[in-house]
Structures are given as structure tokens and as C-alpha cells.
Amino acid sequence: MSRLLRQMPDTEQVNEYRPGGLHPVHLGDKLHGNRYEVVRKLGCGASGTVWLAQDHVSGGFAALKIMHANANLRELEIMRHLKKSECADIEEYVVRLLDEFEHTGPNGVHQCIVTEVLGPSLAGIEDNLENSFPDEVLSPEVVQSISLQIARGLRRLHDAGVVHGDFTKRNILLCAPAFARWKTVADIDEYMLEPQTEPLQFQESSDPVSPSPHRPSYTVYSTLSVAMTTACFIDPANVRVKICDFGESFFVDAPSGKVHIPPMYVSPEAAILRSVGPPSDVWALAVIVHDLVSSGWPLFATPWQRSNDAAVAGAVLRLGKLPDDLWSKWGARSTYFDEDANWTGEIEDRPFREDDASPIVSAHVTPERCGGDVTAFASVIRGMCDYDPARRTTSAEVVQVLETIWQSRQQDSDAAVLPAPAA
DSSP: OOOOBOOOTTSOOGGGOSTTSOOOOOTTOEETTTTEEEEEEEEEETTEEEEEEEETTTSSEEEEEEEOTTOOTHHHHHHHHHHTOSOTTGGGTBOOEEEEEEEEETTEEEEEEEEOOOOOBGGGOGGGOTTTOTTSSOOHHHHHHHHHHHHHHHHHHHHTTEEOSOOSGGGEEEEOGGGGGOOSHHHHTTTBOOOEEEEOBBTTOSSBOOOOTTSOSEEEEOOBOHHHHHHHTSSGGGOEEEEOOOTTOEETTSOOOOOOSOGGGOOHHHHHHOOOSHHHHHHHHHHHHHHHHTTSOOSSOOTTOOOHHHHHHHHHHHHOSOOHHHHTTOTTHHHHBOTTOOBOSOGGGOSSOGGGSOSSSOTTOOHHHHTSOHHHHHHHHHHHTOSSTTTSOOHHHHHHHHHHHTHHHHHHHHHOOOOOOOO
């Protein structure tokens, strides 16, 4: 039986460094004919690791995702499709695919995806706003601008026949023109901390592991900094975001039948029927927009509630009893409600206080943050969360109504176009 490695926090699954698993990477490694040189860690996920790489051909930097050897290549297929999309402005809202190649290593053949460098995700900036916003929350103008951009990006995905499938704040990244101007490692030192590494260890020992071609000698921590977040907000009137990570995406005409989105974003039909499509993306969009406008207060469920059933219970508290076809198929309903949808569950299972269960949006949505009319904003959210997916507001309709209620912000957002990275 093989010995297990000790899992470090905020790193990839280190026991996936094995034949058929993750590719072992060290700082300074060069790939694709020495074109891409690894200089920093950007992140990791179930399908692979993501690195900041110096591109010795273009003279700039790129994000390099090295996929798990057994990863589904649908993500790359989706990105190729989006790159060829006839939507002229799709690259304003969706991360740009720059290159792709295969890399053969000790653990197998790994597909590598090269994209433009983006900033931190919306899920990771809460503690890094002190240099950009005096009260450490996004301003109403920025919230409205990026909410519109997110809605427009989702509309473009749906126009291209793509369902995102994991539409969350962590998959929406900030942009900054400064990143496209990086030419040397010295340029990035202003924005990113020095790489931090830790030797791999076995679970039962504190000694470093013995050398093996199948695993790196150390793991690398992501080194995003406050400075990188600040750079994305240097011009509050022109803050830009882009949608990324298509690992759970699929084409509308080829549904996967799998639900991988976190519970706080899951729609009732996805949670109960495992039915995922454009309407379930729109439900997740409602959660994101509400989160931004309310400065982080939950719409249906909190991030620490780990079950889809808890999220469905939160929806019932906000919106009322599910339609009979969903209610009857929801096996966990008696854990939370009686048959009249009166709460009978434990108090600690409630996703929010009883006095915040209605109206549709959180009490933390204020006129200033939602554009002046809380009732109008609540109506938008309600349409995006119709229990019937066929009646739910489409992403195109969401864009139209948000542009109407936030018209001045829409004009500002249209005028701001992120410069393309240097060739």
C-alpha cells in the first residue's frame, strides 16, 4: 500500500501526484519548447494547477493551466468554441484563450491551456479592499458596473450555446491593464509576493519525502497580494471582470446531467432533479448579484452550509413553497418544513434570521446600493429565481432590465474596454 502525503491547506490535492494524475511542477520549469517558464503559482482546482508563466516568445506573461492527466478535455473544447464565437464582444467578458499544447511528463500526457493573466476572483477580495474603498466594501457604482458585466458575459455564453455549470464568484476574475504590460519578473514583484514553498511530507512523518519523478519536492502557495487587488480598482469608473473556468461547462444541446456548483448557488431543479441548463446559470447569477449588492449577505444559503437541501430550504423561506412536482420529489423536505411549508427544522439550520426571510431580497439591500429602488431590484431577483425554469428570466432579459434600472452605470461600463495583452 502506498504511503499518503500530508495535505497542506490551500494547495492542490498532493496525493494526486501519481501516474495518471497531476504533473509535478517546480518554479523555473520550462514547457512547450522552453517557451513558457513557471515563475509563480496562481491557483489550483480539481482539474489541474494554474501558474504564472513568462512567455519567452511574446515577451509577456500568461496564465498556464496544466490539466490532470485524466481530466475531461471538454473545458478546452468549450474555450476553443468561445474563441471562434461570432459574438464580437465576447472577449470583453470571457477570459481569452491564447495557446494550447500537450505536455508529456512522468505522470502522463497533460493538456495545457494558456490564457491571459487576470486578477483575483470576486470570492477572494473581501480582505484586500482597504486600499481601494474606505469602508472596505465595493462602492455602489462598482457593484452595479461589474454586475452588468457579469450578466452580459453570461448572456454571451448562452448566445454561444454554452452553459457554464459552475457560475460562482470564484469563477469571476478582476482585470487590470497593468498585467498586460508585464515584461520581466521584476515587473510582477510590485504586485505579487515572493514564491512560498513547503516540502512535501508523508502523513506519519515530518521528514521531507524521498525524491520521486512522480511528485514535486515541494508544493507552492499562491502569492496574490493586496497590491494585485488594488491594481484592479485603480480606476473605479473602469473596473473590469471576466468569466473563467469552464471545467463544468457544457453545450446546451449536450447536458451533462451532473451538478457540481456549490450549494449556495444551486437552483431547486438542479438540486432535486439534477437538471442543469441556462436557467440554472441565471439562478446562480441572481445569487451573485444579490451578494454584491448586499455586501455579502446570503440570498438563500450561506457558504458554510454544505448541502443542496439547505439551499433549497433557504429558497422556500424566501420565495414560498415549491411547485408540487418539485416539492413531492424533494426527499429532505420534512427535515425543514411541514407539508404547508411552515418551518419545523432546527434553528441552526436556518440560513438567515426569521425577520430576514422576506421580502425576496435581504434587508441589507439598500436604495443606495441597488440603484435607488429596492422594490424594482427585488422584482429583478424574483424573476431570475422563478421556480419554473421555463418562466425564469433569461440572461438576455436580465441584461436588459439591469441596463434599464442602472442606465448611467451601463453607459460607463460600455465605454470601458480592457486593452488586449501585448503580443
